[in-house]
Amino acid sequence: MKSLVRIAVPAVSACCLVLAAVFAAAHPAGAASPEEAGLKIARDAYDRDRGFGNFTARQTMVLRNKRGQESRRRLRIKVLETEGAGNKSLFVFDRPRSVKGTAFLIHSHNKKADDQWLYLPALKRVKRISSSNRSGSFMGSEFSYEDLGAQEVGKYTYKYLRDEACGKRTCTLVEQVPTAKRSGYRRQLVWRDKQDLRVWKVVYYNRRNAHMKTLTFDKYELYLDRFWRAGEMKMVNRLTGKSTDMLWSDYKFGTDLKESEFTRTGLKRAR
Amino acid sequence: MGLRPALRTAIRQAIRTAFRRAAPVALAVLAAASAPGASLAEQEVSGKLSLETRWFPRSAEFDRQRSYNAGLVAEPQLYVKGAENFSVTVAPFFRVDAADRTWTHADLREAYALLNGPLGDAEWELRLGVDRVFWGVAETRNLVDIVNQTDLVENPNEKVKLGQPMAHLTLSGDWGAAEFFVMSFHRLRTFPGAAGRLRPQLRIDNGRATYESPAEEWHLDFAARYSNAFGPLDLGLSVFDGTGREPVMRPVFRLVQGQPAPVALAPHYEQIRQFGLDAQLTVESWLLKLEAIHRSGASNIAGKKEDYAAFVAGGEYTFSGVFESDADLSLLAEWLIDGRRHRATNQYQNDLFFGVRLSLNDVGSTAFTLGALYDLDYGTRTMSLEFDRQLTDSVSVKAEAILMLHVGGADAVVRPSRRDSFVGAKLAYSF
Numbered sequence: 001m002k003s004l005v006r007i008a009v010p011a012v013s014a015c016c017l018v019l020a021a022v023f024a025a026a027h028p029a030g031a032a033s034p035e036e037a038g039l040k041i042a043r044d045a046y047d048r049d050r051g052f053g054n055f056t057a058r059q060t061m062v063l064r065n066k067r068g069q070e071s072r073r074r075l076r077i078k079v080l081e082t083e084g085a086g087n088k089s090l091f092v093f094d095r096p097r098s099v100k101g102t103a104f105l106i107h108s109h110n111k112k113a114d115d116q117w118l119y120l121p122a123l124k125r126v127k128r129i130s131s132s133n134r135s136g137s138f139m140g141s142e143f144s145y146e147d148l149g150a151q152e153v154g155k156y157t158y159k160y161l162r163d164e165a166c167g168k169r170t171c172t173l174v175e176q177v178p179t180a181k182r183s184g185y186r187r188q189l190v191w192r193d194k195q196d197l198r199v200w201k202v203v204y205y206n207r208r209n210a211h212m213k214t215l216t217f218d219k220y221e222l223y224l225d226r227f228w229r230a231g232e233m234k235m236v237n238r239l240t241g242k243s244t245d246m247l248w249s250d251y252k253f254g255t256d257l258k259e260s261e262f263t264r265t266g267l268k269r270a271r
Numbered sequence: 272m273g274l275r276p277a278l279r280t281a282i283r284q285a286i287r288t289a290f291r292r293a294a295p296v297a298l299a300v301l302a303a304a305s306a307p308g309a310s311l312a313e314q315e316v317s318g319k320l321s322l323e324t325r326w327f328p329r330s331a332e333f334d335r336q337r338s339y340n341a342g343l344v345a346e347p348q349l350y351v352k353g354a355e356n357f358s359v360t361v362a363p364f365f366r367v368d369a370a371d372r373t374w375t376h377a378d379l380r381e382a383y384a385l386l387n388g389p390l391g392d393a394e395w396e397l398r399l400g401v402d403r404v405f406w407g408v409a410e411t412r413n414l415v416d417i418v419n420q421t422d423l424v425e426n427p428n429e430k431v432k433l434g435q436p437m438a439h440l441t442l443s444g445d446w447g448a449a450e451f452f453v454m455s456f457h458r459l460r461t462f463p464g465a466a467g468r469l470r471p472q473l474r475i476d477n478g479r480a481t482y483e484s485p486a487e488e489w490h491l492d493f494a495a496r497y498s499n500a501f502g503p504l505d506l507g508l509s510v511f512d513g514t515g516r517e518p519v520m521r522p523v524f525r526l527v528q529g530q531p532a533p534v535a536l537a538p539h540y541e542q543i544r545q546f547g548l549d550a551q552l553t554v555e556s557w558l559l560k561l562e563a564i565h566r567s568g569a570s571n572i573a574g575k576k577e578d579y580a581a582f583v584a585g586g587e588y589t590f591s592g593v594f595e596s597d598a599d600l601s602l603l604a605e606w607l608i609d610g611r612r613h614r615a616t617n618q619y620q621n622d623l624f625f626g627v628r629l630s631l632n633d634v635g636s637t638a639f640t641l642g643a644l645y646d647l648d649y650g651t652r653t654m655s656l657e658f659d660r661q662l663t664d665s666v667s668v669k670a671e672a673i674l675m676l677h678v679g680g681a682d683a684v685v686r687p688s689r690r691d692s693f694v695g696a697k698l699a700y701s702f
Contacts, residue, residue: 097665097701125405128505132555133591140634260394265443
């Protein structure tokens with residue numbers, strides 16, 4: 001039971017990673033300083049992904065250790081956009097089978113810490129859990145809570161570095177520094193294409209400023225003619241040799257999700 | 272014996288076996304539902320098979336008590352979704368034990384229909400049938416958790432519960448959740464048999480169980496709970512009115528060599544009213560917890576009615592990313608007190624608990640927990656150890672130990688268990 005809780009603690013607004021994925025901006029022409037240019041990119045990207053309403057999706061994580069041994073996690077995700085207050089997300093685990101039915105409810109907030117509840121089906125128990133552990137691993141994967149959490153504009157300071165070729169596209173390269181004192185990172189480098197405003201690569205530097213992890217995005221698809229979502233995200237940890245592939249499928253936008261599914265009563269019904 | 276008492280006895284027996292009988296029926300339903308070709312709207316069969324063993328290294332306190340037990344537990348579950356807002360869940364429980372016949376038992380843990388729908392800006396939810404309901408926040412003991420009967424055969428920790436027939440209505444909205452329960456068909460608490468450890472000296476004879484209410488197990492029990500989250504504070508207020516889940520033990524006398532002598536204990540269930548409060552404050556790495564109750568109508572250990580209050584207060588602090596790794600280290604502490612003190616019917620009348628939990632946050636979700644309970648009145652000291660790890664996607668292992676380090680001479684509740692330290696292991700397969 002307790003192990004379940006621990007799996008759960010680095011809970012996540014994985015949806016919001018996707019928000020991060022659409023962070024993008026046109027060339028910051030006329031911006032006065034690199035800091036202002038970086039901030040403008042972040043703001044534009046954030047504004048652009050507002051208004052999706054809700055969506056559901058499936059997620060599979062393939063965890064590999066340095067010897068190449070694999071283990072899988074599977075979960076279903078529901079996300080509801082709310083006015084101003086931040087999103088509400090629900091995660092239900094299908095794999096590993098030993099934690100099947102375990103569910104998370106997250107109420108994200110713009111400024112204060114997120115509220116998180118965990119439902120343990122074997123005990124029929126709803127537990128409020130702490131969201132302060134930002135650098136912890138999400139379900140044993142190479143993604144941390146911080147990597148997956150809500151990417152609000154105010155969570156970083158920015159600096160536009162330069163334009164760079166990324167594959168066939170041209171990307172802006174921005175350095176962002178987390179404002180949270182409990183962050184696991186000194187800084188991050190983010191590549192976003194200028195054409196379709198999507199993130200293609202993030203490089204994470206740990207607190208000692210060593211290149212720790214690299215995240216790459218692939219298989220983007222467009223939903224509702226406006227919202228880009230990556231089908232594959234690969235996180236490689238350069239320090240440990242471990243990696244995690246996060247695969248997304250069955251995206252559905254504009255579903256009939258109700259607010260009542262995102263309450264503690266609804267959490268007990270989630271499956 | 273007149274006709275009426277005989278009839279009542281027969282009915283009572285029927286009720287008590289109903290849950291055991293219902294479990295195989297539930298299994299048959301489950302098997303039918305999982306058979307190829309069965310076409311119900313949307314259905315899912317899942318569950319768990321576990322091999323468990325427990326070993327008591329010290330010789331027994333009482334005759335006939337065994338030093339080990341080993342068993343197989345099956346917990347299948349069938350879920351059928353009938354429509355968007357209607358589903359049925361059936362979850363029987365079976366244990367086959369190699370060592371102790373009384374451990375071999377079946378129960379219907381869950382068999383309920385779930386309906387829900389909108390109600391203006393809010394929503395309603397109705398659960399009808401046998402279900403389990405958990406209330407509480409504490410680590411050591413959940414005082415407020417009163418809806419379901421405790422299964423002491425499964426585990427002495429009072430956290431395993433039997434199914435309870437009920438109608439459970441929840442109204443929830445921005446203002447929180449209000450829940451209303453109507454329950455009948457009172458379940459008898461289960462106790463280890465003569466061969467089992469962790470029992471009192473005298474055998475507990477559930478066949479002689481009695482009730483304060485003339486309606487006996489048919490008495491209608493009512494409960495209600497309001498819960499809500501106010502920022503970092505999760506709060507629950509509850510009330511229960513009906514047949515208590517905790518029995519008072521009455522000795523059964525028989526003439527032994529011409530003198531009346533106690534030969535067994537008969538559980539007696541009283542009409543009680545309990546008010547409960549549970550609260551948790553979640554601030555950064557801190558969890559601060561409180562559970563408090565006031566209960567009236569119940570007897571103390573001397574068999575006298577005594578209203579009382581009890582609480583558990585404590586907290587948990589987590590250091591994340593310790594030892595330059597993904598591991599979390601949590602420190603736990605709780606204080607448990609029962610206003611009746613030496614007249615309390617449980618071992619937690621004035622106890623301090625300290626614990627440490629290390630969660631590696633690795634692929635196997637490996638976790639170690641170490642806990643120590645110290646009785647401030649009697650000096651009793653116990654220690655608990657737990658280890659959990661997932662070996663594969665569907666196989667997990669758990670090991671636990673309870674060590675009775677010292678049992679105070681005046682600690683009447685724990686004294687019979689003083690030689691019952693044990694080590695247990697469990698291998699579970701989920702499907």
